[in-house]
Amino acid sequence: GAVVSQHPSRVICKSGTSVKIECRSLDFQATTMFWYRQFPKQSLMLMATSNEGSKATYEQGVEKDKFLINHASLTLSTLTVTSAHPEDSSFYICSARLQETQCFGPGTRLLVL
């Protein structure tokens, strides 16, 4: 079946640094990928929609200059959290469009100290 990977699975960084998270569709091409964030005991919140070869579309309240998204190929999208702060600590999950549904990656747990 379709598989989406994320790297790294966990990352701990100091406040003020930038962190890059990769999302790859392993056995299919994804023209559209999505980035979600989930805080403890909360639901997944869509951050942005990433389309291959074009600029990402950000949801209301998500700072595009802080969360940089690049979707340079049909199998890779990256999310860079710039100048991370403790309030950015969360579970970041990507998904890739697979026909009418989405295939989710395993998630990246970010802890900003």
Place this chain on the structure above:
Amino acid sequence: QKEVEQNSGPLSVPEGAIASLNCTYSDRGSQSFFWYRQYSGKSPELIMFIYSNGDKEDGRFTAQLNKASQYVSLLIRDSQPSDSATYLCAVRDSGGGADGLTFGKGTHLIIQP
């Protein structure tokens, strides 16, 4: 603002019984409806999706959709301890897959052996 409402639970069901999970959504224009299962610390796994009013069955799972009442439900027959998880209801504006999902906060289901 689109909203998806679920009872957070926990919902406790004896093994072998039917578990019934409910979800309401605010946007009458929603076209696609999904049920995901999420184990603690993991990313969501798709259980099933439904587009049309009525019932859709897949193994032990049945999704029910009533667009007039803006209501989606998931029935799990012959519940097993391995079904214990958080069940997320999600909706999408479009039927084609290009849009991200709006998730509810999830219902925590416990299947008691």
